[in-house]
Amino acid sequence: MALLSLEEARARVLDRVVALAGEEVELMAANGRTLAEDLAARRTQPPFDVSAMDGYAVRAVDVAHCPADLAVIGAVPAGYAFDGSVGPGQAVRIFTGAPMPAGADAVLIQENTAISGEGRVTALEPVAEGRNVRRAGLDFTAGDVLLRRGHRLSWRDVAIAAAMNHPSVKVTRRPRVAILATGDELVRPGATPGAAQIVASNSFAVAAFTQAQGGEAIDIGIVPDDLGQTVERIRHGLALGVDVLVTFGGASVGDHDLVHQALVTAGADVNFWKVALRPGKPLMSARIGATRILGMPGNPVSSMVGAVLFLGPLIGALLGRDVTGEPATEPAILGAALKENDGRADFLRATLAPLATGLPIATAFERQDSAMLSRFVAADCLILREPHAPPADAGDSCRIVRL
Numbered sequence: 001m002a003l004l005s006l007e008e009a010r011a012r013v014l015d016r017v018v019a020l021a022g023e024e025v026e027l028m029a030a031n032g033r034t035l036a037e038d039l040a041a042r043r044t045q046p047p048f049d050v051s052a053m054d055g056y057a058v059r060a061v062d063v064a065h066c067p068a069d070l071a072v073i074g075a076v077p078a079g080y081a082f083d084g085s086v087g088p089g090q091a092v093r094i095f096t097g098a099p100m101p102a103g104a105d106a107v108l109i110q111e112n113t114a115i116s117g118e119g120r121v122t123a124l125e126p127v128a129e130g131r132n133v134r135r136a137g138l139d140f141t142a143g144d145v146l147l148r149r150g151h152r153l154s155w156r157d158v159a160i161a162a163a164m165n166h167p168s169v170k171v172t173r174r175p176r177v178a179i180l181a182t183g184d185e186l187v188r189p190g191a192t193p194g195a196a197q198i199v200a201s202n203s204f205a206v207a208a209f210t211q212a213q214g215g216e217a218i219d220i221g222i223v224p225d226d227l228g229q230t231v232e233r234i235r236h237g238l239a240l241g242v243d244v245l246v247t248f249g250g251a252s253v254g255d256h257d258l259v260h261q262a263l264v265t266a267g268a269d270v271n272f273w274k275v276a277l278r279p280g281k282p283l284m285s286a287r288i289g290a291t292r293i294l295g296m297p298g299n300p301v302s303s304m305v306g307a308v309l310f311l312g313p314l315i316g317a318l319l320g321r322d323v324t325g326e327p328a329t330e331p332a333i334l335g336a337a338l339k340e341n342d343g344r345a346d347f348l349r350a351t352l353a354p355l356a357t358g359l360p361i362a363t364a365f366e367r368q369d370s371a372m373l374s375r376f377v378a379a380d381c382l383i384l385r386e387p388h389a390p391p392a393d394a395g396d397s398c399r400i401v402r403l
Helices: 006-014 155-163 202-212 227-239 259-265 300-318 373-378
Strands: 022-026 055-058 068-076 090-094 106-109 113-117 120-123 145-147 168-172 176-182 216-223 244-248 269-273 284-288 291-296 330-334 345-353 361-364 381-385 397-402
Touching: 006 269, 006 284, 006 300, 055 068, 055 120, 145 155, 176 202, 176 227, 202 216, 202 244, 202 300, 216 227, 227 244, 227 259, 244 300, 259 269, 259 284, 259 291, 291 300, 300 345, 300 373, 330 381, 345 373, 345 397, 361 381
Parallel strands: 068 090, 176 216, 176 244, 244 291, 330 361
Antiparallel strands: 022 168, 055 090, 055 106, 068 120, 113 120, 269 284, 284 291, 330 397, 345 361, 345 381, 381 397
16 A cells, blocks of 8 residues: 555545534533534623723713812712712712713723812813723624634633623533554553563553543553454444544554554454654554544654644544644744655654744754654654655754644
8 A cells, every 4th residue: 555645644534524513511611622603792791881990980071171179979889880860060989890870971080089078079180081981892792703613712712701691602522532552562651561561651642632632532451462352442442432543553564563454353444554754654544433543653752743643633623623734834944954855744853942033943853763752752843844855954944833
């Protein structure tokens, strides 16, 4: 099977993916969730003209020439309304957030006043009409759509949803992602590895990545290099009703690389196997029923780069987000020369250094071994090298994916 281009592989993974069903959640639980429908304001904010300062509600014409003596005819704190109207030569003591009394058109801040007697105040400075007043609808009006379907809610979005008077919101169900590691050489963290074994890390990284992207991760363990057991564990994952199954290892061409065969045995329709990508060439895409399957390489960096390039956009599409152009790239400047690239898209682990002005400097690590997890953790970004890219010098422009 010929190597598939990165662009074609990504297009196939996302082909005909539709957003999952929506569910209603209380606003307190909505942070990080993705809206399943547009959210319109149920009220106008502010719903009436309110004072923006502590002071006195006045008619601007009455304080155009100062000092001006005014009769204080009442007071209005936030949460209450003044039952009356401000007439010529009158003022109402007012506090921040209180509704403006009828007849008043400005707020004279208390610092620019002096008490001149029982029930009287002197304006020491003029105030223009509309000054220190927040007009009704200044923020938004009823019916305004302020948050769109497919938008992932931040803590700031939660605030405005509350102000729009929504106690709950309809969000897309979290994609359920089953995670399966394969290989006789793997043990879980905390176990004592045998003489030829290593501690598994991929499942934990991709589970955390899944959660960060808005999905629900389900660890279905580690299976040894045994075809029957691998098929059984894949079927176990499918029985959980997951939307995505991610496997690690066993995707290459060695005698012990059994995932491809196990998937076919379990009834998978294999979409592709092997991508013109570094790291991550032996990446696989398949489907069993409604479950999308990503077979990741066993090397830690390969699986993590695969998660960034394929799993993240897939979760986003299942959530109803616009994943066009994901993962997003941005311009940077090379901090060191790079040699000519071959026919695979290369994602180089690199550090970023800010410049006082202009673009950041991206410097690739000299060694790019896909088993070196420490390099990936130390990286700030991935430098994208297109297939057959010519040699590049320090100072040349490049494209990066921030980590």
